[in-house]
Amino acid sequence: MTACVGSKLSAYLDDELPPAEHDRVRAHLCVCSHCAAELRVIREMSQMLGDFEPQGLSPGALDRMHQAVQQASAPNGWRFYAGSGLVAASLLIISATWLAALPPQRPVVLRTPPAPAEWEQIAVNLRVDPTAASADQPRYADSRVANWMVDSLGGSQP
Numbered sequence: 001m002t003a004c005v006g007s008k009l010s011a012y013l014d015d016e017l018p019p020a021e022h023d024r025v026r027a028h029l030c031v032c033s034h035c036a037a038e039l040r041v042i043r044e045m046s047q048m049l050g051d052f053e054p055q056g057l058s059p060g061a062l063d064r065m066h067q068a069v070q071q072a073s074a075p076n077g078w079r080f081y082a083g084s085g086l087v088a089a090s091l092l093i094i095s096a097t098w099l100a101a102l103p104p105q106r107p108v109v110l111r112t113p114p115a116p117a118e119w120e121q122i123a124v125n126l127r128v129d130p131t132a133a134s135a136d137q138p139r140y141a142d143s144r145v146a147n148w149m150v151d152s153l154g155g156s157q158p
Contacts, residue, residue, distance in 0.1 A: 004028075004032060004034065004035050005024075005025045005028050005029075005032075005035055006035060006038055008021070008025055009025070009035065009038055009039050009042055010042055012025045012026075012039070013039065013042055013043060013046065119148070119149045119152045119153070122148075122149060123149060126146070
């Protein structure tokens with residue numbers, strides 16, 4: 001006995017099958033009463049739908065149908081705001097989850113720079129003597145401080 005061909009009956013009825021397949025379905029219909037009965041039902045339904053003549057809609061019914069379609073397709077403000085709210089809430093949840101998953105940061109400790117050495121403070125505050133003999137050779141107000149700085153840089157203490 002061959003397998004039922006119920007899935008191919010509609011294509012058989014419409015002559016959409018290749019010739020070899022069409023012959024196989026026709027042979028099967030001769031031996032299978034179930035498929036033959038199903039083909040009769042499909043043929044009757046096709047005949048009834050072919051004989052059906054649709055009736056036109058009244059102008060009032062047509063207007064109501066047009067209005068219903070326009071109302072269904074009209075953009076609603078709440079949809080936009082609800083959608084935007086959902087996107088914002090999703091971003092908030094994702095960001096919070098991401099931040100919670102980050103490893104903890106060590107606190108940043110701001111360190112004050114060490115105090116400058118004594119000779120650096122003096123060097124910054126050293127003033128040129130305004131009563132210098134010439135502009136080429138300025139005299140420092142305190143030559144002892146200058147000598148002390150040079151000695152400190154050289155490693156020898158006074």
